Amino acid sequence: MAKNAARPIFRCAECGHEVAKWLGRCPECQAWGSVEERGVAPAARVLAGAPSSVARPIGEVDIESARANPTGVDELDRVLGGGLVPGAVVLLAGEPGVGKSTLLLEVAHRWASTMGRCLYVTGEESAGQVRLRAERTGNLHDEMYLAAESELSSLLGQVDAVKPSMVIVDSIQTMSTLSVDGTPGGVTQVRSVASGLIALAKERGLPIVLVGHVTKDGSVAGPRVLEHLVDVVLQFEGDRHSSLRLLRGIKNRYGAADEVGCFELRDDGIVGVPDPSGLFLTRREKAVEGTAVTVIVEGKRPMLGEVQALVAKTSLPAPRRAVSGLDSARIAMALAVLEKRGKVNLFQKDVFTATVGGMRLIEPAADLAVVLAVASAEREIALPADLVVLGEVGLAGEIRRVNGVGRRLAEAVxxxxxxxxxxxxxxxxxxxxxxxxxxxxxxxxxxxGLNKGR
Structure with missing residues (x-):
């Protein structure tokens, strides 16, 4: 073979990592059977060509075109970092029925009312079904345009005809393109459709919001390269038995990637909750044993959460350890520390721990609240009703400092x-x-006073 002859290249369909030869397992993301041949790469060096734009000192670059435009939904703008940046591509992922479409109809309505024309493209439902939901939630506007399409070229034609200032695609897994093989939702189709929409967004400065499905473990469905291609990845979470919904920033090129927005899903739509702490507390006239209140920080927002515990004797050879809204592995560790270091007897006793209002407490700062709630339930001694508890508990029984104590306690006060x-x-x-x-x-x-009468 000639020294400068072209050679084949191989690329992982999940993460986009390139290797010089075929491998059964991607060395970057460890996925099996995802490495595919992707044509050839020239061995010779690419010669320098004319630049597409003139390089300038960074202080002279115009930033007006990169300023965020508010969507009108304050909790969403909080997570986005101020709003939608022209040309930004946002991926909104969540479980079926969590309220993604309801939220985006609200966004489309607010955008059409303040910023201009919005195009909502649905590939999962008919236009009539979306129209009925929009009417039920009060999200109808003359500048909201609706189209039922599932093919990329037809979607691009709708954009040319409507000329919107924002596009919503629900969902990316239902879209396909005739230029590549594969079924809708497959790796090749999702990557190709996403690449086409991203090129459209960057070329026209058009913000595009993509709806994505999630897998059983809660991660975004489809090829992992989809998350690398888009500018912002948002996760919409919520228990179907609770009205609370949390919008988490997973990736954000234009702002903080750890911010959280709170929403409440109602029969007539979805509304933002600017002060969510009250949703996670149970107001009582007197203290009850087995409860403890802590303060967690989601992004920059401190929120109060309540931990409840119940300890009951059992005749079963293996006592139950049930958990709701908490990390089961961390709870098991906390109970072992409580039994060993705190001398609280949990032998032949079932222990149930849960949070209030559908909140998920995974921050180490909630460790002390968990162990004290369990100790309170076992000793049948209530903690003071006006007490909050902060601290991470180590395996040696020490209580470690957590960050932002002053900010947390200001919210409690x-x-x-x-x-x-x-x-x-x-x-x-x-x-x-x-x-x-x-x-x-x-x-x-x-x-x-939890050691009284021990």
Whole structure:
């Protein structure tokens, strides 16, 4: 073979990683059977050509074209970092029935009312079905255009005809293109359709929102390269038995990637919840054993959450450990520390732990609230009703410091809490709260009187 002859290249269909020869498993993402031959690559060096634009000092680059335009939905704008940037491609993923289409109809209505014409392309439902939902939720506007398409070229034709200032595609898995083989939703089709829509967005400065499905483990369905191609990835979460919905930023090229927006799904649509702490607390006239309140931070937003625990004797040889809204592996570790370091007897006892309002508590700062709720339930001694608990619990029983204690306690004070059990060296605390410091788990149990009568 000649030295400068072209050679074949192989690319992973999941992550786009290129290798020089075929492999059964991608060395980058570890996916099996995803490496495919993708034509040939020239061995000779590519000669320099004319630049497509003139390089300028960074201070002279115009930034007006990259400023975000608000969608009119405040909680969505919070997660996006201010709104939709011209030419941005946003992927909104979530489980079926969580409310993705309802949210985007609200976005389309607000956008049409303030920014201009919006095109909503549906590939999963008929235009009539979407029209009925929009009427039920009060999201009808003359500048909202609706089309039922499932082929990329037809979608592009709709864009040329309508000339919208924003496009919503529901969903990317239902779209296909005749230029490549494969079934809709397959790796090749999803990648090709996404590439075509991204090229359209960048060429015309047109923001495009793509709806994506999720797999059983909660990750975005389809090739992983889809998440790399788009500018923003949002995850819409919620328990179907609860009205609360959380919008999490997973990837954001234009803002913070850890922000969270809160929504409440109602019969007449979806509304933002700017102050969600009240949804995660149970208001009682008197304290009840087995409950503890903590403060977590989602993005930049502190939110109060309540942990409930129930401890009951059992005759089963293997006591049950049921968890709802918490990390089961972390709960198992916390219960072991409580039994070993806190001397709380959980032998032949079922332990049930849960959160209130559908909240998920996975932050280590909630460890102390979990173990104290379980200890309170086992000892049948209630914690003070005006107490919040903060701290990570280590395997040695020590209570470790968490970040942003002052900001967390400021939110607790705003909602009427007057006491706080905190780790040592918690930093400056806001006025109106009395700090109870505990270095380890045994100290925390003593301070709260959970060792009485032991």
């Amino acid at each position: 705003r909602l009427g809490f007057k006491k706080a059990l905190v780790p040592p060296d918690a930093g400056p605390l806001p006025d109106g709260v009395r700090a109870l410091v505990a270095h380890d788990l045994q100290t925390a149990l003593d301070v709260l």
